[in-house]
Amino acid sequence: MKKTAILFTVLLSVLQQMKSQNPVVQALLDDVRLDSLTNYVKQLSGEKSVVINGVTDTIKSRHYQNPGNEKAFQFMKQEFIRHGYQIDSMQFSAMGKNLFAIKTGYKYPNRRFMLGAHYDNLPLTTVAPGADDNASGSATVLEAGRVFSNYNFPYTIVFALWDEEEPGLLGSIAYVPTIGSDNDTLLGYVNVDMLGWDSNNDSIADINVRPYGNSLALSSRAQLCNTIYNIKLGLHVVNPGSAATDHAPFWNNNYTAIGIDEEYDNDFNPMWHTPNDVLANFNLSFYQKCAKLAYATIADCARDTINTVGIKEIYKNNLQVKIYPNPFTEKIIVSAEKQNQPISKVILSDCTGRVIFEKQITNAYQEISIQNNLNAGLYFLEVISPNGSFTKKIIKE
Ligand SMILES: [Zn+2]
Structure with missing residues (x-):
């Protein structure tokens, strides 16, 4: 991860699981x-x-x-x-x-x-x-x-x-x-x-x-x-x-x-x-x-789907974001690749369009964690920045 990378974490499951023995x-x-x-x-x-x-x-x-x-x-x-x-x-x-x-x-x-x-x-x-x-x-x-x-x-x-x-x-x-x-x-x-x-x-x-x-x-x-x-x-x-x-x-x-x-x-x-x-x-x-x-x-x-996997995705206006891992089991990370392209908001919806999670980002370095036991299935993660936005299909296993 670059030093300038802006990272925040969306935990979609119980964080404690990450700290226990497999x-x-x-x-x-x-x-x-x-x-x-x-x-x-x-x-x-x-x-x-x-x-x-x-x-x-x-x-x-x-x-x-x-x-x-x-x-x-x-x-x-x-x-x-x-x-x-x-x-x-x-x-x-x-x-x-x-x-x-x-x-x-x-x-x-x-x-x-x-x-x-x-x-x-x-x-x-x-x-x-x-x-x-x-x-x-x-x-x-x-x-x-x-x-x-x-x-x-x-x-x-x-x-x-x-x-x-x-x-x-x-x-x-x-x-x-x-x-x-x-x-x-x-x-x-x-x-x-x-x-x-x-x-x-x-x-x-x-x-x-x-x-x-x-x-x-x-x-x-x-x-x-x-x-x-x-x-x-x-x-x-x-x-x-x-x-x-x-x-x-x-x-x-x-x-x-x-x-x-x-x-x-x-x-x-x-x-x-x-x-x-x-x-x-x-x-x-x-x-x-x-x-x-x-x-x-x-x-x-x-x-485990450890978060060392990342695929760089380039979207509108050259916004560079990594969303990984996908599919995921415990947590998914959204990471902006350029400091001058901060992410301002993320919205997670299920396949009926119902919003499950929404977060305004005020501090690019903050870490967000929520406890939300999602069922396995398809979800949509919308990433919004001043430079543009996109929606990504993500899969919970
Ligand atoms: Zn040696």
Whole structure:
């Protein structure tokens, strides 16, 4: 959301619902297992052997120029297939290959949330465990594959594993311009890169965010999830967040994205990019909390019409307004895109023309909330501004 955006909120249902646990998300979080997470870290960092296509092997490095990189790709692909996912991949350079595992939404298959991590690593030595950077994130995505497979979501969820992050975010940079080419809309992306290090045991994680797309709203959602699902991380919101990992290409193309990571600024892992980046250095309780926060954020978004979705609509006199999400379940937001085009009034009517809600706007920044348990169906939202007006069909589910 732009800093100049004028935002007000029309809550058409009980606001308190937004602050309560979703039982499906809570059940999913209860399924997360630390031993499963660490087992994946061990397998990806060479501490434990893997069986790939029936052959026992060890991933000694995931550096993009090391044969272990392809082994890691095959291992992760195999895990997602085992958990019933549809697989896609993207070859973007001679050696570079992104992996995608897709869980198609039962209601909005073309609207996606995405959780991703890079799987390549450093240094370029024969043995490069890269446990924190970024087997921790890759294992988080793999464990998500196991846990999420037991639940269905109205929105599509895509698990992404990026290659060639270390030489310059090459995998995610190659991917982002392809978003929408298959008529899919990306509603939000959560990146995880380094989740294992918390040397002072303060349980503080960073949320890296910048004001692109609806990233600030997604950051707020993650913070809310930390509270309502009792994850017990301390959260340090970094804005402008680090551009040194795979959420950055999403921001650069105005998509909604955040990065959940250990503290890059105050408590950085000194073993980073060395052969000593191993699981033994992890703060395991912190690691599990970070993984849970990533899952809670994605699952809570994908269960619910979270307001990270927005479609810009241009109407009379170039009035630019976003009305989202539509269809909606709990609340709908009307947002003017330009400060010099304030909205002066909104009127909500049912399909017989009966006015259900009407609000004069005197302060562009005010937030309006009403409690109104609308029945499912078609409604009309009229937006009036000094520059013109329009009426939009909206659907309550
Ligand atoms: Zn990394």
